[in-house]
Amino acid sequence: MQNSQRRSALSLKHVLLVAFAAGSIVLGTSHTALAQDSKPAAASQGDAVVPAKPKPGAAAVATPVADETTPVADEATPVADEATPVADEAAPSGADVVPVQDPENEPAPQNDTTARPTDATPPAAVDQDKPVTSVPVAFDPKMVIDRARALAAKPFEDPHRDLPDALANLSAEEYDQIRFKSQRAFFSQANSGFSLELFHPGNMYDVPIAINLVRDGNLQVVPYSAGLFDFGEAGLSGNDFSTQGYAGFRLRYPLSDVTSNDELARFLGASYFRLQGEGQSIGQMARGLALDLAGPTGEEVPVFREFWIVAPKKGERKITVYALLDSARVTGAYRFDIIPGADSKADIRANLFFREGIEKVGLAPLNGMFLFGEQRRRTFEDYRGEVHSSDGLLINNGHGEWLWRPLDNPVNLQISSFLDENPRGFGLLQRDRDFDHYQDLDRRFDQQPGYWVTPKGNWGKGHVELVEIPIPSESNDNIVAYWVPETKPVAGGEMQIEYSITATRDGDDLHQMAQATDTRIMRIAPQGDDEPAKTRFVLNFAGGDLDYFTKNIAKMKANVSAAHGTVENIRLMADPENGGVRVIFDLLRDGDVASSDLRAFLLYDEQVLSETWTMPWVF
Missing domain, CATH: 2.70.98.10 (Beta-galactosidase; Chain A, domain 5)
Incomplete structure (x- = not known):
């Protein structure tokens, strides 16, 4: 995963128009920018629309x-050839x-x-007393x-x-x-x-x-x-x-x-x-x-x-x-x-x-x-x-x-x-x-x-x-x-x-892998003076072939990584209530890093069983 950061001073203001904004990822901190690499880890006068007389040499009016x-x-x-988009x-x-x-x-x-x-139907003045022909x-x-x-x-x-x-x-x-x-x-x-x-x-x-x-x-x-x-x-x-x-x-x-x-x-x-x-x-x-x-x-x-x-x-x-x-x-x-x-x-x-x-x-x-x-x-x-x-x-x-x-x-x-x-x-x-x-x-x-x-x-x-x-x-x-x-x-x-x-509806026909269905997050306060604060993530995966592989869940593994910070206490368990598998892990901040990119997916031996769940995180 390649990460880049950029800072920008962005302000929110209301305008009378659809306007999206953008500049960078600003993740809860002032203006921390973060890019994620998606590669795997490693005419009108307002008049009525009416026909007019055709221009000389032009097509007749509709x-x-x-x-x-x-x-x-x-x-x-059809109107266009195969797409070859260009833009920077x-x-x-x-x-x-x-x-x-x-x-x-x-x-x-x-x-x-x-x-x-x-141009094939140019506007023109219309005599309202005569029918348009x-x-x-x-x-x-x-x-x-x-x-x-x-x-x-x-x-x-x-x-x-x-x-x-x-x-x-x-x-x-x-x-x-x-x-x-x-x-x-x-x-x-x-x-x-x-x-x-x-x-x-x-x-x-x-x-x-x-x-x-x-x-x-x-x-x-x-x-x-x-x-x-x-x-x-x-x-x-x-x-x-x-x-x-x-x-x-x-x-x-x-x-x-x-x-x-x-x-x-x-x-x-x-x-x-x-x-x-x-x-x-x-x-x-x-x-x-x-x-x-x-x-x-x-x-x-x-x-x-x-x-x-x-x-x-x-x-x-x-x-x-x-x-x-x-x-x-x-x-x-x-x-x-x-x-x-x-x-x-x-x-x-x-x-x-x-x-x-x-x-x-x-x-x-x-x-x-x-x-x-x-x-x-x-x-x-x-x-x-x-x-x-x-x-x-x-x-x-x-x-x-x-x-x-x-x-x-x-x-x-x-x-x-x-x-x-x-x-x-x-x-x-x-x-x-x-x-x-x-x-x-x-x-x-x-x-x-x-x-x-x-x-x-x-x-x-x-x-x-x-x-x-x-x-x-x-x-x-x-x-x-x-x-x-x-x-x-x-x-x-x-x-x-x-x-x-x-x-x-839910895209479950787009692929045959297990889906990341739920994401829940909680902060864990320090238990002592020397213990840092943690953030706990609870992820649910369901669908695909999970029911088949959970029969031997001891061989299943959750691959969890963070661009910054330390991941610990990774746990994986069957989830009979929601179906599928639940993954739990804790994230600790290292030093003064402001944010991180998180990734998690399921494996059985070396076979990837699920989508890759990914999320930016601000400490």
């Missing part, structure tokens, strides 16, 4: 669609850091661009890539638009009153199972998003229509919002049974999206891209400003979404092939184009929330035993080792870096599925999915970075994990990336 439910559409063609890790020197608000409660991004039609335009996925490339050659434009006061002043509760009328959903569930619903602008959502449908290979713009929404008790039904676009969209699919209408995915806020499988409830999020989370200038938050949604064919078990990403220094063309199921999956391809160089690009970023769990004693009253949307980071590194890092709500900001080359996968998982541990009937943390990222192609050298931000409540997402390539992108450069995200 047909506008209001609220029809016509099914079917040809599937679009920036060694952050400090930045203001804040936790991430859930997009449903998230202030609008400050660095995004106007959502408007592509146009001719169909054939959709080619290359249009999205060309649009992203062309956009990167233009100056960045702030996307935010002044909403009417009636929308801008909505509280989060009032905004939730605005519901899409399910009977007006796009696509026919009878044909494909999929249906499409839209989100209305308001509250923090002040970036108008262009929505396009692709039916039978032809592009159709979805202009704004207030008639698609039920404004409930928000008191907005009498207002005229004809100049507004949309805030995002939701896809539904019968995940539970053939009669259900479950949420499969949603794209809402900046470049955030959610994915759910059968029996899963809304939980953590994924993002299109993370920029300079640990940079001294603060994070830059990209936004998806336009979408093209391909109407699925009859009987098809996949729906394809194209998205245009934009921010001050990068644009991107994304393709999402979303496949519903017990563990729903999104295959993602992205072409990125850089207006300027970027110190640190975070690829395939995942967002979660961790307030407290079994290893972090609560400092406030709460009826629930645990509150988190994920409880650990799992990494399958390029050497084939499986690492499990329990999450924390630290006293100070923590950034952990796991050095690697060509990673095989990483994810934020929710392993604890016992409702009794949470006792939350509203958020159902026991049903929230974990997300597993599987890279496609060789991602080269870099590191998985884990950011843990202190939070006082569950209203903010404070956990983020992503891949940082070693090479920095430069102005005018391009990058291709391909990966999949799977919404899984």
Whole structure:
């Protein structure tokens, strides 16, 4: 394990935007930085989106669609080649850091661009007294890539638009009153199972998003229509919002049974999206891209400003979404092939184009929330035993080792870096599925999915970075994990990336080894003047072939190590109550060392039986 330390002066301040922070691991002490090596030990004016007359020599304008439910559409063609990401890790020197608000409660991004039609569907003034007419335009996925490339050659434009006061002043509760009328959903569930619903602008959502449908290979713009929404008790039904676009969209699919209408995915806020499988409830999020989370200038938050949604064919078990990403220094063309199921999956391809160089690009970023769990004693009253949307980071590194890092709500900001080359996968998982541990009937943390990222192609050298931000409540997402390539992108450069995200319950199908399931920690006070204080760690491992090997537990061994400090009193015993094996050890501080890296895994003779549990520790 290679360790590096860096110091930075980081302060926490609240900003009206999703902003992760980062600089270094700050582990309970002032600003001790610690990196962990994952190798084994040894346009818009806000007007409605409407078609315009085609430019001379340009393609014809797409047909506008209001609220029809016509099914079917040809599937679009793939957009990108195999991923060969390039980017250079920036060694952050400090930045203001804040936790991430859930997009449903998230202030609008400050660095995004106007959502408007592509060059194939340019905006134009419309005579409101005459019906809008146009001719169909054939959709080619290359249009999205060309649009992203062309956009990167233009100056960045702030996307935010002044909403009417009636929308801008909505509280989060009032905004939730605005519901899409399910009977007006796009696509026919009878044909494909999929249906499409839209989100209305308001509250923090002040970036108008262009929505396009692709039916039978032809592009159709979805202009704004207030008639698609039920404004409930928000008191907005009498207002005229004809100049507004949309805030995002939701896809539904019968995940539970053939009669259900479950949420499969949603794209809402900046470049955030959610994915759910059968029996899963809304939980953590994924993002299109993370920029300079640990940079001294603060994070830059990209936004998806336009979408093209391909109407699925009859009987098809996949729906394809194209998205245009934009921010001050990068644009991107994304393709999402979303496949519903017990563990729903999104295959993602992205072409990125850089207006300027970027110190640190975070690829395939995942967002979660961790307030407290079994290893972090609560400092406030709460009826629930645990509150988190994920409880650990799992990494399958390029050497084939499986690492499990329990999450924390630290006293100070923590950034952990796991050095690697060509990673095989990483994810934020929710392993604890016992409702009794949470006792939350509203958020159902026991049903929230974990997300597993599987890279496609060789991602080269870099590191998985884990950011843990202190939070006082569950209203903010404070956990983020992503891949940082070693090479920095430069102005005018391009990058291709391909990966999949799977919404899984606990990831027990990812490998056949025993899992690190629980981490409990206690301080042991000195018993005499000459005896130092100790910290006791209690780890539970379960699953895999442990039941087979525990028949001869005397030959089983716990390999426990610490980068700094002394490990003693290692004990291993069968755990018939929880199943599996329990490992107990004590850690003593040596000299003036401030922190350490801990690792533990199980062996039978020389055969590795379990994941490697790893945790940074501040004495």
